[in-house]
Amino acid sequence: MPRITTLECPGCPSLRALTFDSLGLIKVIEAKVSQGGAPRVVERWGELDSSKCVLAASINNRKDDPLLAVARKTGMIEVLSAINGDIRFTVSNANEDGPRPEDDAVVGLHLFAGQKLELTSRTCTLLTCTTKGNTSMRSIEVTNSPAGFASVGSSNTWSVCGSGNILCSKVDGSEKYAIFGGKGVEMNMWDLDNCTKIWAAKSPPKNSLDIFTPTWFTSSTFLSKDDHRKIVAGTNSHQVRLYDISAQRRPVTSFDFRETAIKSVTEDLDGYTVYVGNGSGDLASFDMRTGKLLGCFLGKCSGSIRSIARHPELPVIASCGLDSYLRLWDIKTRQLLSAVFLKQHLTNVVFDSNFADEEVKPSVAADLPLNAEQIANETEIVDEEEALPVKRKKASKEDERRKKKKAMKENEGNKEASKENNGSKKKASKENEGSKKLKSKKSKRSKFEIHDES
Known part of the structure; x- marks a missing residue:
């Protein structure tokens, strides 16, 4: 019989998360302290269509009109409002002379936070990368009219790999550098301003048994948002590697985590902690300065973890995957705060940091x-x-x-006293019987003596 553990979920702070699934739906989950901290699905955007599966997503947490970018299986990229889900514009990532979207799917998407605002329009910048390594960065001018007319401005296209398949990509906090890696593709870093490669990793040497581990990166991230020189990558051979481009091309630190492929890696705000999720549903945190396991999160997921998101302000992370659950965790106690069943296989999750519980407002009289x-x-x-x-x-x-x-x-x-009384009564009865016997014997002797005298 499998071992079953029961966990008590204390509830979540006020937050808002957006999940993306394999049937093309975008679901908005909100948790409010005024309602007990239980997360609920409050909105659902899109229609059920497996051909519109969401492959990648990115959000720019701007206070003024935040936007959300979504890459779908059909090769279309939608940019919509993160508040109400209204589609602002749609761009096709497929080329007429290139491969079909099914053969060259989008694996990396980033919506730049920096935007040029004007009186009648504003400019958004998108970075996309496909499995064949075709990368493009394009500027799109969006009008402020309700129709949301968009026109593609400048565009740069290049290839980040000569062979192999790209499986992961990430843009740093300054939005000037990007890393790419995949199956048969070593981790490499590009300067986005000049579209040039500035660093490429070198595969580790053979082990003690003279066995070479093939290159197969499944996830990657920057260790710190303020420093682009340190990279953390997860491999299909259940390894977590730390690269320092200022030190060497080979990994500075490398360690194993369980026995299944690493599927998601996310950095913490402190600049040295990372959260790792694998294909068997294990979630743990590591200190990359020493490679030490800080601890595993309580409550094992029943499916592969495909995405981990760190809240920009609260000490909370979210994980989702093939078990169709969105789980929210406390990073300090590594305890499960709450879980929401969302029916479909989930591919990605992001946080909206601008959400606030309007029902709970601090009163001025308290100060x-x-x-x-x-x-x-x-x-x-x-x-x-x-x-x-x-x-x-x-x-x-x-x-x-x-x-x-x-x-x-x-x-x-009372029982003991009753026992003593019963014993004394028995003794008294025995004494009475003995006295009676003695009296009868004396009377017999007196009779015999009288007969002798006569």
Whole structure:
């Protein structure tokens, strides 16, 4: 029988997450402290269509009109509002002379946060990468009209690999550098301003058994948003590697995690912690300065983890995968806060950091000094709380227990006394019988003596 563990979920802080699944749906999940912290699906964008499976997603957490970019299986890239889901514009990533979208799917997508705002329009920049290594960075001008007319401006296209398949890509916090890697493709870094390669990794040497591990990267990220020189990558051979482009081409640190392929790697805000998820549903955190396992998250997922997202402000991470659950975790205690079943296989999850629970607002009076009446009212409330009936019930229970114990002791004493009384009665009856026998013997002797005298 499998081992089953039951976990108590304490609930989540106020947050908003967006999930993407294999049937093309975008679901909005919100958790509010005023409602007990239980996350719920509040909106669903799109229609059920397996041909529109979401392959990659990116969000720019701008306070003013945040946008969400989604790459679909058909080769179309949609940019929509992260607030209400209205589609702003759609761009095709397929070329007329290139391969079909099914043969060259999008694996990397990034929507740049920096935008040029004008009176009648604004410019958005998109970076896309396909499995064949075809990478393009294009600027799109979007009008502020309700129709949302878009026109493609400048565009740069290049190839990041000569052979193999790209499986992962990531843009750093400054949005000036990007890394790519995959099956048969070593990790390499590109300067996005000049579209030139500035660094390429070197495969590690053979092990002690003279066995060479083939190159197969499945996920990657930058260790810190402020430093593009350190890269963390996960491999299909369940290895986690740390690269430092300023030190060497081979990994600085490398260690194994369980026995299945690494599927997702996400960095923390501290600059040295990473969260790793694999194909068997294990989720753990590592200190990349030493390669030490900090701990595994409580509550194993029942399917492969495909995406991990770190909240920009709260100490919360989200994970999703093939078990169709969105799970929210506390990074300090590594405890499961809540889980939501979303029916479809999930491919990606992102956080909306601009969400705030409108029902819970800090009052201004809480910051003001208390006057004498308020202090008196608080003392009265405290006195009432001290005299709660719950405490009396607890005291009555203790008294009942004590009474029961006393009654038990008294019953035992009565039983012992009754036993002693029964024993004394038996002794008295025996003594009476003995005295009667003696009397009968004396009477017989006196009779015999009388007969002799006669």
